[in-house]
Amino acid sequence: MISRLRPWRRTHLGTEADRATFRTLHTASLAAPALREGLTEASAERSLRHLRTLLGTPSAALTDTDRVLAWAGLGHHHAAEVERAIADLTDDASTRMVRADACEDGGCPVGELVISPLVVEEVLVGSLVVGAPTATGSLVRAANEVAAWVSGQLELASLDDSRTALMEAEVRALRAQISPHFIYNSLGAIASFVRTDPDRARELLLEFADFTRYSFRSHGAYTTLAEELRSVERYLLLEQARFGDRLKVVLKIAPEVLPVAIPFLCIQPLVENAVRHGLEASVDKADGVGQISITARDLGQECVIEVEDDGAGEDPERVRRALAGDATMDSVGLGNVDARLRNAYGDDHGLVVETAPGAGTKVVVRVPKFAPGVHA
Structure with missing residues (x-):
């Protein structure tokens, strides 16, 4: 028919x-x-x-x-x-x-x-x-x-x-927490190469200048994941200059998520926390070795970013207090980053932290690829 x-x-x-x-x-x-x-x-x-x-x-x-x-x-x-x-x-x-x-x-x-x-x-x-x-x-x-x-x-x-002004104020507060300890150690590491390897010292000094220029830039509440990761790589290069082969870095980044817009300085503080609180105590030892892994995956309508270390881990209760903004917690802006993510994308997109003493730490960030009012 x-x-x-x-x-x-x-x-x-x-x-x-x-x-x-x-x-x-x-x-x-x-x-x-x-x-x-x-x-x-x-x-x-x-x-x-x-x-x-x-x-x-x-x-x-x-x-x-x-x-x-x-x-x-x-x-x-x-x-x-x-x-x-x-x-x-x-x-x-x-x-x-x-x-x-x-x-x-x-x-x-x-x-x-x-x-x-x-x-x-x-x-x-x-x-x-x-x-x-x-x-x-x-x-x-x-x-x-x-x-x-x-x-x-x-x-x-x-x-x-008001939301934009609040986010800018939170970024200024976060900048104030960027560790002077890191800055002094980076400059010390650079100085140590001045006589033995001047070319390396020059390269590290340029990396340090680019890192500080990005961290203290004065425009935009958002950036791209690609720009944030470039700053993270500079930070890790400077830390590796200090620790040498004792600090291992693994990056697994899906190219398709690099253009995704994210709040400015929302990954870098997580990496600094991983090194400073998770790994520093172990890699400071002569025979100590630590690893930090950063992955960014394409998950449909979202980009999932994970920062993981195999270091000392942390008491989950202390992490909860840091996320709640407890100023007595010695963390680099964990509560600040969590608040800005929730402010930008809603309460479903706060930080997820998996940790326990002796078990390392993994911090998961989920951001929509496209969100109203979010653009780099």
């Missing part, structure tokens, strides 16, 4: 109300990205035409607390009236209606202005202004709803800014 395939025909899905809801949500989604950058002239300009489409009015404007940032539609000559009207708005201001001055242009459609405050964390940051022939009750309600939605987007932008 031969069955015939019926040609596909485009049909409208849903009721008119469903389609209207979709159009509204779609228009709002077009305005959201700009508003998530905060309230500026550029973001107001990019979002305002979509807000005006939502309201279906002849004109709309966005202001800060002093001036009009952007105007869409007709009636721009009323901007001065708007600025006079917003001059005395307060944090607890309510929506107000202002009759527009008579226009020389008899065809101006702006007879009244509806001014709805934009409030972020109970602080007035600006207003949404709607111009129409008359300020009907339905228009006022619509303006209030859109203003409340805009305020919500601006509040999310403020939270993003």
Whole structure:
């Protein structure tokens, strides 16, 4: 039997109300990205035409607390009236209606202005202004709803800014914990080669300069895994200059995860902890040998990074206290790294530490390959 395939025909899905809801949500989604950058002239300009489409009015404007940032539609000559009207708005201001001055242009459609405050964390940051022939009750309600939605987007932008500032502060705190002990030992190791192997001393000095330049760079809360691992390799080269063949390093890195964005300085402190607390006591001995392994695997939507040492291990209770941010624990930013990972990706992506006295330590980091707001 031969069955015939019926040609596909485009049909409208849903009721008119469903389609209207979709159009509204779609228009709002077009305005959201700009508003998530905060309230500026550029973001107001990019979002305002979509807000005006939502309201279906002849004109709309966005202001800060002093001036009009952007105007869409007709009636721009009323901007001065708007600025006079917003001059005395307060944090607890309510929506107000202002009759527009008579226009020389008899065809101006702006007879009244509806001014709805934009409030972020109970602080007035600006207003949404709607111009129409008359300020009907339905228009006022619509303006209030859109203003409340805009305020919500601006509040999310403020939270993003706060999160970024917090992460930058945490990175500064972590830098302060970079071991002076390591710096002194590295310089000592370099100095020991100055007479016996000047070329090696020069190479190590360049590695040390690159390591410190990366660790103290002043831009970006995120980096790529490739950049972080380059800094880790420099750190280990400097430690191997001190310990020689007693410190073994094994790297197993999947090339496809190298471009993944990760929080700045989230792997390097784990490696420093592994050397300093896991291996240093044993490799300091003349016949002591220790190994640190770093692996990075592609696991579907995630990148899994593991830092493992075969050293002394640790009491799990002390690790829990370090992860909780106990300042009395002598660890290089373990709680700091854990907090920044959770802040960036959620509580499911904190550090996982497997350890016991005499059994070595393994720290596992799971990061999504793609996450909102995370980019190097």
